[in-house]
Amino acid sequence: MPKQYSSLEDLTPFHPVKTLKQWLQNRIGLDRAILYTVMARFWSGLAGLVTLVVIARYLTPSEQGYYYTFYSLVALQIVFELGFSFVVLQLAAHERAQLSFLPGGEIVGDAVAHSRLASVLQKCVRWYVAAGVLMACVLIPAGLYFFSSHQRSGAPLGWKLPWCLLVVATMLAFQIDPVFSFLEGCGFVQQVAHRRLVQAILGSALAWSAMIIHHGLYAPALIIFGQVAVGMAFMFSGMHKPLLRGLLAYPVREHAVAWRAEIWSFQWKIAVSWLAGYFIYQLFSPVLFAYQGPVAAGQMGMSMSIAAAVGSVGLAWMSTKASPFGALVARGKFRELDRIFFKTLWQSTVVVTVGAAALLTIYIVAAPYYPKIALRILPPWVLGLLLLNTIMNHVVCSQALYLRAHKQEPFYVQAIISAVLIGVCTLFLGRYYGASAVVVGVFAQGILFAVPYATYIFVTKRKLWHEYELPEQIKDTVRPVC
Secondary structure: OOOOOOOHHHHOOOOHHHHHHHHHHHHHOOOHHHHHHHHHHHHHHHHHHHHHHHHHHHOOHHHHHHHHHHHHHHHHHHHHHOOHHHHHHHHHHHHHOOEEEOOOOOEEEOHHHHHHHHHHHHHHHHHHHHHHHHHHHHHHHHHHHHHHHOOOOOOOOOOHHHHHHHHHHHHHHHHHHHHHHHHHHOOOHHHHHHHHHHHHHHHHHHHHHHHHOOOHHHHHHHHHHHHHHHHHHHHOOOOHHHHHHHHHHOOOHHHOOOHHHHHHHHHHHHHHHHHHHHHHHOOHHHHHHHHOOHHHHHHHHHHHHHHHHHHHHHHHHHHOOHHHHHHHHHOOOHHHHHHHHHHHHHHHHHHHHHHHHHHHHHHHHHOOOOHHHHOOOOOHHHHHHHHHHHHHHHHHHHHHHHHHOOOOOOOHHHHHHHHHHHHHHHHHHHHHOOHHHHHHHHHHHHHHHHHHHHHHHHHHHHHHHOOOOOOHHHOOOOOOOO
């Protein structure tokens, strides 16, 4: 007797690969954009472990301190960036909701949205060219002064040229990153994520090459030069070239975005939050370098890079949703926004927690067998506190991303207070008690203030801004004012 089929689904052939792909997307939220981003950040994490071994093999403890302090000082670019790239992403996402992009780079849809989108890109390019040159003129002499003032006996002498090249590379990358943010806002999240993966792989290869030939202080500059090369190739290939060229030449006329009237109230708060972020994440190595020496700065820098690698992998789930979140807010689809956000928050937090636990376990088990590497990292209990702080930061960053999709920044007060608390703790504890005490202070600040206050802001603002939901028939035509 022939087999009976209850539905057409029973006739569908079973494809293991397709079934696995659907399971990953539905249960874990791992779509292609997230996959590329996760791969890039997983590669960064894996490459960080390889870099740890290479640094321990080819760099002295003092050179390790210079290596990580280079990164912390060059992060002062945030003073010149002022959170503009995130603002650009959200602006592009809101205007792109009214437009469609054809394969040849042609844009169709609302003419006003087209003009405003072009205006965003044009203002972005002008700002970053001017700010990049100013940044280089400030950072090069500032770094030369800092390292010369705190140079100790036995420290490497060949740090000046690597520092100057790092600043130049950062200035060039400074021109590319906002364009990537703009393209992400326009919906090219998958393509940008793929190119960031290529950037990460090439940058790591160049850095390892520099260390192996005993020029390790050039590694930070080579990483960024590699990113610049890949980024430029991306922007000048495919449909991105005619798309960007057309928007840069588009006559915006009276529909230009009025930055002071429309955006500045949002951007200055983002800028304050990002400046505060420097004191929250980047102040440790320079303070320890100045008061405890390059060896202590190197231990802190390497430990922070391990914790950051775990956090960046988890944040991939959330950061790839920044553009879709902005589009959903522009259309007033708040219920859909909440559904995606809370599902993604759960998935990403599990990833960060599991990753942190796995890394800490590996470190504890492997430390007795690799003492030379273990000496380059802070003790296990201190690294554990850093990883717990990473999990808390992930929740706060996710909440901030959700609220910023409304073109609002309610976290700037929380960021300022956190920056002041962490800055004071770092300066005092770092000077008199060392890196372990700094980590304890940072963890205490997070669990007692940062997470509770951030959650309070998230709950109250979400309730205030979502008191209504637009009717279905006008969701796609009306942009709510938040």
